[in-house]
Amino acid sequence: MIELDNLTLGYDRHPAVHHLDATIARGSLLAVVGPNGAGKSTLLKGILGLLRPLQGEVRLHGVVRHRVAYLPQQIDLDRTFPLRVDELVSFGLWHRVGALRSLTRHDRTAIAEALAAVGLNGFAGRPIGALSGGQFQRALFARVLLQDAPLILLDEPFTAIDTRTAEDLLALVRRWHGEARTVIAVLHDLDQVRSHFPTAMLLARELVAAGPTAEVLRGEHLFRARQMAEAHDERAPVCRRRAA
Numbered sequence: 001m002i003e004l005d006n007l008t009l010g011y012d013r014h015p016a017v018h019h020l021d022a023t024i025a026r027g028s029l030l031a032v033v034g035p036n037g038a039g040k041s042t043l044l045k046g047i048l049g050l051l052r053p054l055q056g057e058v059r060l061h062g063v064v065r066h067r068v069a070y071l072p073q074q075i076d077l078d079r080t081f082p083l084r085v086d087e088l089v090s091f092g093l094w095h096r097v098g099a100l101r102s103l104t105r106h107d108r109t110a111i112a113e114a115l116a117a118v119g120l121n122g123f124a125g126r127p128i129g130a131l132s133g134g135q136f137q138r139a140l141f142a143r144v145l146l147q148d149a150p151l152i153l154l155d156e157p158f159t160a161i162d163t164r165t166a167e168d169l170l171a172l173v174r175r176w177h178g179e180a181r182t183v184i185a186v187l188h189d190l191d192q193v194r195s196h197f198p199t200a201m202l203l204a205r206e207l208v209a210a211g212p213t214a215e216v217l218r219g220e221h222l223f224r225a226r227q228m229a230e231a232h233d234e235r236a237p238v239c240r241r242r243a244a
């Protein structure tokens, strides 16, 4: 279970998202939605511990932070780095293998199986710079698969990839959900959220609504989120208000 307790996150003392109070049950399949700049990626970074709260707290119950799998937005990743696909995917074994030990035959089999599971048979030796956007995203999912993590954070995992790849990767997300892992994904496609994500959290610098997806994505909530995002003052300092 994850608890957000009066959580304010930001950069250089400026809050990006503030006073979040919410509980995310273990095994949830949760979509985080909201307008551009609403604080969705910031929330994932806060849960991951990459950002320290300006106020409040994130409490992870039953999950240690180094076992959380995180897939950042593709735009944040450097694909010019000279790395082969199997090397990228092998980082998913880091929690078991450590930084220094070399891979065993068993590890190599696990990597090959993960590549096969994401439809990348035969891609192990390719440089990551030679992959299409969709293939690269498949490789990143293979890495998450190997991490065997109880909590998986995905930041816009289906943006700018082809429909076939998105469908295959969505099937993997459903598989993780079926395995009782907690999956939290930042998404923009509300039809996709309605079809595949039972719960949602709508952000607009603060929490607009959270709960069953059909309830959260009601027109009045979406309208309010848009209004709140437009009214936000980028330069506001950390306020002292405690969320009701």
Ligand SMILES: Nc1ncnc2c1ncn2[C@@H]1O[C@H](COP(=O)(O)OP(=O)(O)OP(=O)(O)O)[C@@H](O)[C@H]1O
Binding pocket: 011, 016, 034, 035, 036, 037, 038, 039, 040, 041, 042, 043
């Ligand atoms: N590294 C950073 N340094 C300073 N400000 C940042 C940084 N990252 C994000 N922000 C600011 O924090 C706010 C929230 O950004 P965030 O990326 O969390 O929004 P988002 O909801 O994920 O947006 P999008 O849908 O456009 O990806 C924005 O005003 C953004 O400019």
